[in-house]
Amino acid sequence: MQLNGQDPTFSLPVKASYGPNVFVSVLAVRGRMRDVPWYSFFTWGWKEPLNWWSEFKEYQAPGATVDLAKPAYKFGIAEIMVGTAANQLAVTVKADQPSYAIRTVAKVTIQANLPNGKPAARAEIAVAAVDEALLELEPNRSWDLLQAMLQRRSYGVETSTAQMQVVGKRHYGRKAIPAGGGGGKSPTRELFDTLLLWKPVILLDANGRAQIDVPLNDALSSFKIVAVAQSGDSLFGTGSVSIRSTQDLQLISGLPPLVREGDNFSAMVTVRNTTTHAMQVNATAQASGAAVLLPTSANALTAPTRSAQAVLPIMPTLQGKELSIPPGESRELVWQVTVPSGVKQLTWEINAQEQGGAKVKDSIKFTQRVVPAVPVTVQQATFFQLDKAFSLQVAQPADALPGRGGLAVALSPSLAGNNEGLRRYFAEYPFSCLEQQASRAIGLQDNALWLKVLNGLPTYLDSDGLAYYYPPTESNARHGSDTLTAYLLAITQESGFAISQPSRDKMLDGLTAFVEGKITRDFWSPQKDLDVRKLAALEALSRYDRARPSMLGAIQLSPNRWPTSAVLDWI
Template identity: 45%
Template sequence: CRGVTDAQGLLFCEQKPPSEGNLIVQASLSDEAAGIAVAHRDVWVPGARPWWFDVQDHDRIDLLQEKRHYETGESARFQVRMPFQEATALVTIEREGILDAFVVALSGREPVIEVPVREDFAPNMFISVLAVRGRIGGRQPTALVDLGKPSFKLGLAEVRVGWRRHKLTVKVTADRTTYRVRDKALVRVAVRTDDGLVPPVESEVAVAAVDEGLLELLPNASWHLLDAMMGRRRYWVHTATAQLEVVGKRHYGLKALPQGGGGGKQPTRELFDTLLFWKGRVPLDANGEATLEIPLNDSLTSFRIAAVATGGVELFGTGSTAIRSTQDLMVLSGIPPLVREGDHFRAEFTLRNTTDRAMDVQVKARVDGLPIALAPLALSLSPGQSEVIGWEVVVPAGVQALRYEVEARESGGAIDRLHVAQEVQPVVPIRTFQAVISQWQQEITHPVQRPADALPDRGGVQLLVRSSIVEGLDAVRNRMRHYPYTCLEQQISRAVVLRDQGQWQQ
């Protein structure tokens, strides 16, 4: 079939399959800008003929579940992708042992098994299928090969059980999808049970707004509270069989082969915290809803607003939405966060015009810590254009940081001002060559000599006077306050360091 995608980029196509079995569905997309893109995927179409699945050089098969979640009383259906016309299957329900087992006959015309779901299968269970095919008649063994010998395949799949009654559906919506920097986003959180009812009284949500750039580095799995509270239990079953004594040893493939299944007044932008908002307890009203205001910072990015809901002691759920902050003219930093004294580099910034009109932009910059001023720049930006600008910078000695303030102003009124800091490290760090500790009872004389290769205006002699040798050990005391060990000698050490008379007497 052919067609044109809708406003969401979707095209729905219905057509009768030309054949049965394993088919490859391919879609090609063409437009004026990107050219042609092609994607495909495999689908299985059942029919009247026997089902046949590819055979591999190992003893694993895929065991595909009809769905991943089941409730008590339902029947879990699994497709056994065995390469046999007929087989006898040992089906076991496993999890930290064998929960149940039965034997079924499988036909290549419909290799499907059904497992009644019991209450004790929660929160998850593993279904194991050992499909055994006997010797095939009419295939006589030779001195080199036995094509008719018995064979077996093993498949394993996991399903979740009984999660529905503990699940909360959380919907997070914002009043807009796009904001200006330092705007306030009005966010509404609606919570319902899986049956669409209002959650229990005193239900709460925890709300967080995080820069999505941070989540690209490492997704936050702690938001999935239902997964944690249900406590999915481990497999803890080792399967062994004596079939090889009959079938004969063979190559199993790679050891790491996975088991089958599972299938102006313009503010200077300087607030760039990745955690935008956090509130651990937000009570829900009688309708299971909550509204809160989230202030945005200066980042021109997208934020993920997540809400984790709890209702009583057995209802949990998670929902999220995304918002974006933008403005007509943007200044984006490209300077390295760390440099050394004497480094010579180009301090680069990106100017971006997000509007559908051209801009003539004037750029001014100053850097606290540089002895010379940076020259102003002028450039034109087409609609939607980005341009990289920069200045040559030599890092001076004796500064700890360079603080940049870059202002881009357009004649039409658009403006952006950015403030970023750059840490400066010395090329040769200050090191301690000698340290002496003495008890001061009278005049002390100690010879001091400057190292021959010492740099000018660096280092020196530091003199500290304490009334006691244990003064200035705050870090040690803090460590001992949180000392985790509880044996007698460790507790005595803790009491001595902290001078804790009460603990010493205990």
């Protein structure tokens, strides 16, 4: 298009599909100037003409050293923020009331509309209800689906030109600001789960609406109910509402969830009065498995006395005389606790009740996990064949804790007779590649776990039929391992576990092709172990009558260089 020096602008229609941003680039080219007064040129080119050019009033022909009228160009880039309104679903979440009592149900209505205002009929939403105290620790940005799906575009065009070798680069001064060119820069409360509800798939009706029930737990907190909506492949939206659960008299636990044996800590509970009048409150506490220093009254927190029965496994009910709480304020109850040995948890039940006619009360139950301060460890282990009388001197370590540890003796008719340690190792094994899953299932003789491995096995086979440690993708469709495939075929035949016929045939065909040299597998750390790997593959094939003597021609027989496993495979 032609630009005019008096009005160098043009109109660009911005489409909704340009969102969230788009880049506009302009290459302005000016031809050789002829018969144009120089003052016009400078007025067009700079905001203020340069005084020393004012004497040139007419066209200047090119000379031997300067060509002021030569062609020129200017290239610039600017970013336009378009927004995402064309892809945004308007999602509203409304609760039937702002606050609720504990263990009640909040009725929540969700409405989703398209960008044109019409209902998002049959759209899909996911709903989560989370304690807002958890979100104070770390905000959750994962439910902002639109921002994740429509991210800002970066400028992905690289431009080069040789025009500078022919014409001069045009300078427009401050007329071009902002400059382009860079692309831009009441019962006992014991249910305190932070997640109230998670429903990943809810379909809206023809009116783009859904109603759900959110069951509240025992936490006296505020909760955020979030609905993440999707319609088709290009419309997304998020809506939320906050509700809270409350009551007139509240007990708030300050007990640590984890303690160690022998720890001394302050067990603190806050009693809160949310009403507009003062309360006289009686508080009681009961704990199992704790030795507790208890105040004689709820107001005498600075002069604790030891209860005569505090060292019993079950601590008796402990009651303060009277606790006065002004309106809208709170008071703290504190017990000094010594965690006993030999218990796995401490269970607390704390009650508070207002004196008088209203009888407002609250009760909470809290469980603390107790772990050993000094875990039992193996100090010495001896393994021997008992073919005659044997004696072994045993002494308790000097720093051993009383009543802890001991001596374990086990007899077995064979080396493989007692495999409890191996079984425990397999049961607690945390990793999950194909080899590890299969080894755990077979080692534990777990048919259910093996069935799970078997159902997923086809997804672990590459295009040649060789098994891979993790399901192959398009980028590593031929990365199956011959070693893993041979291992799976051999261990299943040895243990009696079966691989389904289609997967087994595909694995045998792939292993046969590997031995015959029709396919190769080289990994990131290549080693000179091809003969050893082929021997392992041949041993596995022999278990299924798929090995042939002619296959040995692909192997250089040098037993003195082989590891023991390869020699056994050859034999």
